[in-house]
Amino acid sequence: MALLKNLSLLLLSLLTLLGLGLVQPSYGQSTYQRFLREHVDSTGKGGTDLYCNTMMERRGMTRPRCKQFNTFIHDNIGTINNICNAPNIRCKNGNNNCHAGVVRVTDCRLTARSPQNCRYGARASSRRVVIACEGNPLVPVHLDS
Template structure:
């Protein structure tokens, strides 16, 4: 009886985390961890096509398909988390958990794919970005 109650509580906890969006079932990583993997490179300066090809492969965005577009932010995580403290603005999906700030980025755009080889054009700049936050953590790159 105690085991059944424990399992029920664990299942309920997992469902609650999924509902809150704090766990991504696909990779077993949280939305925050996925945001870090896909969008944060605080040590790099990026800005070119070879950077994009390397990073997109290393960060697992070329399998099973080439991701068409991705942005890497070249700021430390503290700077990115500070964006979550700015006033809320609407996200593309209409939710009100987005925030904007100016950061250094590299935009990677897919230009060709041939036999599993993804080719990207990279462009570095400083620009305004919009990220969705849950609490104090960035969880989605909106635009």
């Protein structure tokens, strides 16, 4: 009986926190965490083939298959999150939850692959990116371009 009471209180507390917006549902957090893992490297300068080869492997984008193309953003997370405050624009999939901003990036493009090795070429630049944002507060969940 005490266990049931404790579980009920725990559930009530969680629902209260969700209602206050202090806890985001896990689907939003996992999508945001995936965006961070795949696209954000605030401390790195990037720009070299070695950078791309290292980061693509370190961030898990060479298994089970080599990812063809990936962009790493080198601005701080506050700057990246702030793109979500820019005016809405249409995403490639037709949704209207995308936002654009200019950031420093390294684009990594697959140049060669073997059964155990993915090789990437790098291109560093400052350019416009389009990011899909979701949640409350809005956070980036997908790099659209």
